[in-house]
Amino acid sequence: MDDIPGRLVRRWQLVGVAGFVAAAAVYLLAVLTPTGQRLENAALRGADQAGAQDRTAADDGLAEITVYSLAVAVVVVAVIALLRRRLDLAVAGVGVIVAGQVITQVLKRWVLPRPELVPVTGDYAHNSLPSGHTTIAMTVLFAVLIVVPYRWRGVALFLVLSWAVGIGAYTVTAKWHRLSDTLAADGIALGVACAASWWLARRGLVQRHEGRSRIARSVIVGFTAAVGVATLVLSMILLVVPIVRFGLHETITENTWVLYLSAHSLASFGSIFAALVFLATWRRVEIR
Numbered sequence: 001m002d003d004i005p006g007r008l009v010r011r012w013q014l015v016g017v018a019g020f021v022a023a024a025a026v027y028l029l030a031v032l033t034p035t036g037q038r039l040e041n042a043a044l045r046g047a048d049q050a051g052a053q054d055r056t057a058a059d060d061g062l063a064e065i066t067v068y069s070l071a072v073a074v075v076v077v078a079v080i081a082l083l084r085r086r087l088d089l090a091v092a093g094v095g096v097i098v099a100g101q102v103i104t105q106v107l108k109r110w111v112l113p114r115p116e117l118v119p120v121t122g123d124y125a126h127n128s129l130p131s132g133h134t135t136i137a138m139t140v141l142f143a144v145l146i147v148v149p150y151r152w153r154g155v156a157l158f159l160v161l162s163w164a165v166g167i168g169a170y171t172v173t174a175k176w177h178r179l180s181d182t183l184a185a186d187g188i189a190l191g192v193a194c195a196a197s198w199w200l201a202r203r204g205l206v207q208r209h210e211g212r213s214r215i216a217r218s219v220i221v222g223f224t225a226a227v228g229v230a231t232l233v234l235s236m237i238l239l240v241v242p243i244v245r246f247g248l249h250e251t252i253t254e255n256t257w258v259l260y261l262s263a264h265s266l267a268s269f270g271s272i273f274a275a276l277v278f279l280a281t282w283r284r285v286e287i288r
Contacts, residue, residue, distance in 0.1 A: 046260025
């Protein structure tokens, strides 16, 4: 631990706690308030207007996440770590994926209620926060970023992030989850990944990278950040403009398609933002 600055350890502590706090805040605002429930239910109704091709692509993409595909992802993460001759690294990577699912399923099934604050029927009434699919996608991404060598981290981000972002957005299009479900899952995945990173640091397994920065990685990160900003701006325009122009009630009842588009964009932004924040905690840091 002597050559690891204390602020590096504290960074993962603070970001991890922030991830869990963000997930709790999403639950409080979106699930425990009438306005939050109305907005999200309206966005789900707006998803009915999505094209048949979009809905089919979303269903197919989500259906690819099964127990078997998750097992394959776990094995791949473990193999990468073991090829680096680091059993503890394999434990950290696999632990991120497993712990993410344990926390998500426990919260969704037994801990977090969804009070009936607005009149709803059918699927809109049950709790679906956090999203298990989004948690899988994001924890797999974070686990890969942890176990791959430093020089391959940018490539891993490029290959896995687009899939992870797509899963989060697909859950809204397919009406499998609300926007809050995906955002809460992003926060939980970030918290778990930071906890694993902190554990590695406490064991003295991380160090500063003293080599030069790679231009390709900087380009990938810069492009990803630009896409994230664009999706955030778009989602805010789609959300705020109708409310300012028509009022909240009319927006919820008459502009469900616009609310769906905003939720879809925000789901993408949430995944991108969480990924960039976690990558930033590992900036110029590598496994010994």
